[in-house]
Amino acid sequence: xxxxxxLSKLFGGVRAVDDVSLTxxxxxxxxxxxxxxxxxxxTINLITGLYxxxxxxxxxxxxxxTAMAQHERxxxxxxRTFQNIRLFGNLTVAQNLWVAQxxxxxxxxxxxxxxxxxxxxxxxxxxxLLRFSQLHSKRDLQANALSFGExxxxxxxRALASNPRVLLLDEPAAGAxxxxxxxxxxxxxxxxDRGVTVLLIEHMMELVMGITDRIAVLNFGRKIAEGSxxxxxxxxxxxxxxxxxxxxxxELVHA
Amino acid sequence: xxxxxxxxxxxxLADGLLFGTTYALIGIGFTLxxxxxxxxxxxxxxxxxxxxxxxxxxxxxxxxxxxxxFLASAIGAGLIxxxxxxxxxxxxxxxxxMASLLASVGMLLFLxxxxxxxxHGMPHPYPSVxxxxxxxxxxxxxxxxxxxxxxICVVAMALLFWLLYRTPLGLATRAVSQQPRAAQLCGIDxxxxxxxxxxxxxxxxxxxxxxxxxxxxxxxxxxxxGLTVKGLIVVVIGGLGSIPGAxxxxxxxxxAENIFLLLRGVTERDIYVxxxxxxxxxxxxxxxxxxxxxxx
Amino acid sequence: MDFYFGLxxxxxxxxxxxxxxxxxxxxxxxxxxxxxxxxxxxxxxxAGTAMFxxxxxxxxxxxxxxxxxxxxxxxxxxxxxxxxxxxxATLAFGEMVxxxxxxxxxxxxxxxxxxxxxxAEGFRxxxxxxxxxxxxxxxxxxxxxxxIVVMVALWWVDRTRAGAVLRAVGHDxxxxxxIGLNLTAVKxxxxxxxxxxxxxxxxxxxxxxxxxxxxxxxxxLATFAIAYPILGGLGSVFGTVIAVLFIQGFLIExxxxxxxxxxxxxxxxxxLAMNLRPTGLLGEHAPRWFRRRKTGSEPLELKEAN
Numbered sequence: 105x106x107x108x109x110x111l112s113k114l115f116g117g118v119r120a121v122d123d124v125s126l127t128x129x130x131x132x133x134x135x136x137x138x139x140x141x142x143x144x145x146x147t148i149n150l151i152t153g154l155y156x157x158x159x160x161x162x163x164x165x166x167x168x169x170t171a172m173a174q175h176e177r178x179x180x181x182x183x184r185t186f187q188n189i190r191l192f193g194n195l196t197v198a199q200n201l202w203v204a205q206x207x208x209x210x211x212x213x214x215x216x217x218x219x220x221x222x223x224x225x226x227x228x229x230x231x232x233l234l235r236f237s238q239l240h241s242k243r244d245l246q247a248n249a250l251s252f253g254e255x256x257x258x259x260x261x262r263a264l265a266s267n268p269r270v271l272l273l274d275e276p277a278a279g280a281x282x283x284x285x286x287x288x289x290x291x292x293x294x295x296x297d298r299g300v301t302v303l304l305i306e307h308m309m310e311l312v313m314g315i316t317d318r319i320a321v322l323n324f325g326r327k328i329a330e331g332s333x334x335x336x337x338x339x340x341x342x343x344x345x346x347x348x349x350x351x352x353x354x355e356l357v358h359a
Numbered sequence: 360x361x362x363x364x365x366x367x368x369x370x371x372l373a374d375g376l377l378f379g380t381t382y383a384l385i386g387i388g389f390t391l392x393x394x395x396x397x398x399x400x401x402x403x404x405x406x407x408x409x410x411x412x413x414x415x416x417x418x419x420x421x422x423x424x425x426x427x428x429f430l431a432s433a434i435g436a437g438l439i440x441x442x443x444x445x446x447x448x449x450x451x452x453x454x455x456x457m458a459s460l461l462a463s464v465g466m467l468l469f470l471x472x473x474x475x476x477x478x479h480g481m482p483h484p485y486p487s488v489x490x491x492x493x494x495x496x497x498x499x500x501x502x503x504x505x506x507x508x509x510x511i512c513v514v515a516m517a518l519l520f521w522l523l524y525r526t527p528l529g530l531a532t533r534a535v536s537q538q539p540r541a542a543q544l545c546g547i548d549x550x551x552x553x554x555x556x557x558x559x560x561x562x563x564x565x566x567x568x569x570x571x572x573x574x575x576x577x578x579x580x581x582x583x584x585g586l587t588v589k590g591l592i593v594v595v596i597g598g599l600g601s602i603p604g605a606x607x608x609x610x611x612x613x614x615a616e617n618i619f620l621l622l623r624g625v626t627e628r629d630i631y632v633x634x635x636x637x638x639x640x641x642x643x644x645x646x647x648x649x650x651x652x653x654x655x
Numbered sequence: 656m657d658f659y660f661g662l663x664x665x666x667x668x669x670x671x672x673x674x675x676x677x678x679x680x681x682x683x684x685x686x687x688x689x690x691x692x693x694x695x696x697x698x699x700x701x702a703g704t705a706m707f708x709x710x711x712x713x714x715x716x717x718x719x720x721x722x723x724x725x726x727x728x729x730x731x732x733x734x735x736x737x738x739x740x741x742x743x744a745t746l747a748f749g750e751m752v753x754x755x756x757x758x759x760x761x762x763x764x765x766x767x768x769x770x771x772x773x774x775a776e777g778f779r780x781x782x783x784x785x786x787x788x789x790x791x792x793x794x795x796x797x798x799x800x801x802x803i804v805v806m807v808a809l810w811w812v813d814r815t816r817a818g819a820v821l822r823a824v825g826h827d828x829x830x831x832x833x834i835g836l837n838l839t840a841v842k843x844x845x846x847x848x849x850x851x852x853x854x855x856x857x858x859x860x861x862x863x864x865x866x867x868x869x870x871x872x873x874x875x876l877a878t879f880a881i882a883y884p885i886l887g888g889l890g891s892v893f894g895t896v897i898a899v900l901f902i903q904g905f906l907i908e909x910x911x912x913x914x915x916x917x918x919x920x921x922x923x924x925x926x927l928a929m930n931l932r933p934t935g936l937l938g939e940h941a942p943r944w945f946r947r948r949k950t951g952s953e954p955l956e957l958k959e960a961n
Contacts, residue, residue, distance in 0.1 A: 152833060178835025190830035192823040194939060202816055203823045206835030222814040266835050399739050401878075446926050451933050458933035460685065461885045462926045464878050469922025476919065584874050588746065595743045626758055626775070633751040640744040641732035 105130040105301060106151070106182075106270050111160035113146055113325075120146040122325035123160070128270065133292060133302045135312040135333075138322035139345060144305045145187065147322070148272050151303075152184050153177050164270065179208050181269030185259045187278060193248030197239050197258055198225040200247050204265035205229070230265070236294070237261040253284060260291070270301040277308045289315045313337070321345065366498045371617040377505040378574055379613020380512035384567035385586055386593030386605035387519065388560035394536035394600040395549075395556045398459050402443050402466035404587030407564025408580070409470045410436020411485075412477060414569055415578050418486055425486040425573075429511070432569035433562045439470070440561020444554050467587070474580040482579035485572035508570040515566045516606065522559065523602075532556055536600065592636050660791045662908060664863050666899055667798035671856030672876070673883030673895040674805060678849040680884050681818075682842050683825035684737065688729065688745035689880035691752035692850045694872035695722045696857025698756055698772060701867060703858075704783040705770045706763050711783050711862065715801070718858035719851040726850020730843040737828075749877050757869040777868025781861050798859055805852055809892045821845055825889075853880075886928060888935025897936055 106128040113121040121143040128134045138144050149155045151162055153174040161170040169177050192200050202225040210218065224230075234240040237257040242250060247258060256276060263271055273292070277285050289311055296302055306312045312319065313333045321329040321336060323345040329336050336342055385407065392400050413435030414428040423431070447462035492503030523529035534542040535552045543549050568586065572578040593612055597604025612632070619631040672693055679686045696718040703714030733744045762771035772778040784794050812818045824831045824841050832838055861867050883902065887894030906924060910917035928936065 154829070154832070173837070174832040175835045175837040178833075183835075184833050186830070186833070190827050190833070192826045192830065194822050194826045195819055199819045200823075203819045203831075203836070204834040205816075219817040219820075220812065220815045222811065224816050225819075262834060393739065399742065447929075450930050455933040457680075457685075457885045458929045461882055462929035464882055465922045465925025465929065467878075467922070469919060469926065472918040472922060476916075588750070588874065591739075591743045591746065595740060599739060627754070630751055630754040630758070633747040633754070636747040637733075637744055637751065640736055640740055640747070644736040644740055 105165055106303070107163050108147070108151070109161050109163070111147070111150055111162065112158050113143075113150055113155060114158045119325045121150065121157075121322075124322070124325070124327050126320055126327070126330070128301060128303055129318075130301055131296065131299070132317040133296050133304060133315055135316035135319040136303060136305045136322065137307075137309075137312055137319060142322040143325040144322055145274060146325075148184060148274050148303075148305060151177075151272060152182055175206065178206050178266050178268070179211050181208065181267070182272070183263035183266050183268035183270075184272040185256075185263050185274055185276060187274045189252075189255045189259050191247040191250075191255055191259055191262070193246065195247055196225070196244050197247055197250070198230055198234065198243040200258060200262050201225070201230045201233055201265040202227075204262045207265075207267035209267060233261045233264060236264075237291075252279065256280070256288075257291070260295070264295065264298075264300065268300060270303060271295060272303045272305070274305050275307060276304070277306055277311050280308075285311050367621055368618070370499050371621040372614050373499060373501060374505060375614035375617030376610050377501070377509040377613075378617075379610040380509050380516075380606075381567045381570045381574070381609070382589050382593050382612050383606045383609025384512055384515060384563045384570075385590035386597060386609050387516070387602055388564045388567070389590045389594045390597070390600055390602060390605045391532075391556050391560045391563075393594070395532060395539075395553055396448060398448065398456060400443065400447070400463050400557075401460065401587065402447065402463040402470060403440075403560065403564060404585075404590055405467045405470035405474075405583045406439045406443050406561055407436050407568040407586055408578075408583045409439050409474060410434070410561065410565035411568035411572055411578060412474055413439075414565075415483055415485060415572075419483070425488050428486055429566070429569045429573070433565035436565025436568060437558040437561040440557040440564070441554060443561075444557035448553070448557075449550065467583075471580060471583055474583070478578075478580055480580065482577040485569075485576060485578040487573040487576055490576070504576075505574055508574045511566065511570055515563060519559070519563065519602075528552075528555060532559075592632075595640060596636070657791050660795045662904070663795045664798050665903055667795070667802045668856050668860040668863065669879070669883065669899045669903055670802050670896055671805060671852055671859070672880045673887075673899055674809060674892060675849040675851075675853035675856060676880040677884035677889070677892065677895050678809065678821070678845050678852065680881065680889055681821040681825050682845045683828070684734065684842060684845070685742050685881055686745045686846065686849065687742055687874070687877040687881070688726075688733075688749045688752075689849065689853050690872045690874070690877035691745075691749035692722045692726055692853035693857035693860065693876065693880070694752050694756055694867075694869070695725055696854030697861035697867050697872075698759075698778060698857075699854070700858025701778050701781040701861040702771065704862065705778075705781045706765065708765070711787075711797075714783075715855050715858035719854035722854025722857070723847045723851035726853075727843055727847040730846035730850075731839070734839060734842040734846065746874065746877070749872075750874070753869045753872045756872070775869070777866055778861070779866045781865050781867070783862050785865075794863065798863070801855060801859060805855065806892050806896070813891065817844075882925065884935075886925065886935055888932075888937040888939060890935070890937050890939050894935055894937040901936065 108124055108126045111121055111124045112119065124147065136144050136147065146155065150157050153172060157170065161168055163169060164180055164182065167180060169180060192203065195203065234243055237260065239254060239258055239261065242254065250258060260276065277288055280288060285308055292302055292304065292315055304312065304316060316333060318331060319333055319336045320327055321342050328341045328345060329339040385404065388403055392403065411432045414432030417423040417431045418428045443466055447466050448459050451458040451462055487504045488507045489503030494501040494503065494506060523533060531547045531552050534547055535549050539549060571582060589612060593605055593608040596611060597608030615635060616628060616632055619628045623631060672689060675692065676686060676689045699721045700714045700718035703709045703717055704711055729748055733741060733748065736744055756772060757775055759772045760774045762769040762773060770780055820836060820841055824836060824838060828838055883898040884895045887898030906921045910920060913920065
């Protein structure tokens with residue numbers, strides 16, 4: 105459903121992403137892993153439109169997203185979270201979800217109703233999302249008053265507020281403990297069960313190996329492997345990339 | 360295109376380029392401050408002019424010779440720059456850029472009022488050098504005082520480059536402006552570097568103020584707004600944080616101003632300068648030498 | 656008594672000026688074009704009543720609309736840049752407008768008298784109020800009626816999604832883009848709304864002073880426009896009103912007995928205020944009693960799994 109075709113991005117002379125092609129199927133949890141600086145975040149930024157690719161294209165259900173602005177991609181059904189959480193700290197929890205209601209369906213609502221109706225932060229969709237992310241009791245708190253874990257949950261809920269078809273998670277377990285990671289895994293599955301396809305970028309191998317249906321591995325901007333978690337763990341190139349680059353191989357083998 | 364028009368045109372261009380060096384200095388001052396602090400100091404033009412008034416004070420009370428007056432203007436502006444730093448930037452929190460912006464506006468109003476108060480709002484004569492002399496190049500006459508202004512400004516720039524590229528202080532300044540966090544980790548006291556940058560920028564501004572006054576022959580508090588606006592324009596044309604850009608921007612603004620003066624007269628001159636600037640900003644937002652990164 | 660009415664009128668028009676900058680500041684943009692918009696409103700409304708003899712109310716509304724259209728047109732190119740670049744671009748625009756009126760001469764004959772903008776002379780005899788027998792308190796009430804309408808409208812917007820979106824963009828543009836907000840549309844929208852309010856304010860201002868000239872609409876006025884909302888705090892429209900009262904009432908009128916020195920104190924107090932209260936007098940958040948009540952607040956949430 106979401107496909108990247110021969111996607112490349114050059115920064116100056118550096119190929120941050122080099123001729124990457126991927127196909128993510130409807131309803132799966134797809135993992136994108138790789139050592140530090142292998143181009144994972146750049147790939148997400150290319151999909152959401154924060155960067156424009158040097159060559160190649162991104163399509164969602166056959167619609168070419170490459171030339172679209174970020175906000176148009178959101179209404180097509182692409183949503184994301186950030187590695188370093190970016191909430192609207194000056195708004196309340198509920199308002200954070202409210203402003204994010206920019207999906208395709210929501211855009212069809214009447215202009216005045218969409219923008220100038222007060223009290224929309226109490227709408228049914230928002231209530232449902234607040235429950236889903238267990239933030240209901242904090243709904244009127246400023247977002248910057250939340251704990252770290254709550255911020256992560258809110259950011260994911262905010263991404264879901266636009267009714268996306270595919271959700272890109274940029275290292276959602278960064279800074280989380282083992283137990284938190286367990287809860288996060290459940291939450292990601294719950295998101296998938298809502299009918300949202302998930303693209304997960306992550307360092308924490310246990311998480312990725314445990315919940316993804318398929319995985320692609322990037323190294324130096326190139327895709328070096330793709331397949332089920334078991335296949336990827338057996339792959340020689342992947343082992344070499346991790347053994348050569350960092351201590352992560354331990355995790356990779358044991359997971 | 361008759362001969363006299365071409366002569367007038369070249370004459371305007373030459374005068375504009377020579378005087379443009381004062382704009383360049385102001386632009387460099389803004390750029391330096393913006394470079395290390397990522398903040399806009401709107402009081403800068405007023406602080407520069409306030410320094411010039413310090414020099415004027417010496418001139419009026421002790422009848423000091425021009426060079427002493429100029430030096431006192433520069434040093435005075437440097438010290439006032441330090442005061443501005445401590446009043447508006449040192450203690451306002453990093454997370455609220457609006458606070459320091461508005462504090463610098465308050466400072467601008469304060470300094471302007473101070474100058475109006477001291478000068479009773481009247482223009483005062485300001486000493487200049489070589490004002491009688493002219494350099495004749497065919498039909499084009501170069502005013503001696505403008506040539507002197509040009510010379511002093513070039514010397515000030517040369518000193519700045521020496522300071523930035525040949526001294527440890529300059530190294531620290533450049534480090535803070537490129538990677539503030541990393542510089543701090545390397546043990547550079549960024550508050551001290553910031554304070555010193557305000558002093559250096561102040562000295563440059565004072566020199567520019569003194570040279571502006573010397574070129575015009577009078578000093579008046581209303582020059583402050585002009586200095587601020589022109590300085591900002593120069594920074595933007597040159598590209599934020601670029602010193603060579605500020606120099607070229609200054610010369611361009613000086614030249615453009617004089618040429619529009621010749622073509623359209625004094626009342627319409629600035630409309631075209633502003634129009635040019637507006638178009639420039641929106642078409643080439645990174646400035647001549649800046650990166651296009653400031654564009655979102 | 657007239658003195659106090661006059662003071663109230665000044666508060667009113669300056670509140671409008673401040674509110675016009677407030678809308679734009681919510682999106683995190685510092686616009687120095689507000690004085691230019693104010694000038695456009697003043698000249699347009701002045702032309703409406705003095706040159707074409709229309710009623711004051713349509714005149715200021717037309718002034719607001721004309722200014723809004725211009726703000727929208729200027730906003731598109733200008734808002735592609737931000738931060739310092741935007742300050743300078745809008746400053747350039749404001750100065751351009753001021754100098755345009757400095758050079759504008761366009762007079763018509765009305766009852767044997769030439770009226771209209773006359774270059775550096777300015778635009779004289781915008782005498783709608785005295786000609787139609789408005790008393791000073793009528794004028795004051797009219798001004799404050801407009802101010803209150805604008806304040807209520809902005810307060811309403813603040814409670815809607817539009818208000819939350821403005822603040823979201825002001826807080827983090829990257830995040831705002833990632834959730835599908837069109838930054839250009841939001842910023843240009845804010846600029847247009849700000850232009851409308853500045854146009855209204857300028858239109859009214861022209862009628863209270865009867866004589867306008869370009870010098871008034873300079874950098875200083877633009878600075879005041881942004882100073883009000885920043886000094887008052889961006890939490891709500893009330894911050895701007897408080898700041899206008901503080902600056903115009905306390906600092907400019909209240910300290911009149913200090914003579915010349917009052918202006919000195921004025922700048923110094925702004926510096927002091929920003930050091931002590933960097934988020935403004937009323938702070939970043941709306942005062943509690945104006946904040947929305949929790950409607951139907953649920954009993955404390957089921958145990959959170961954390």
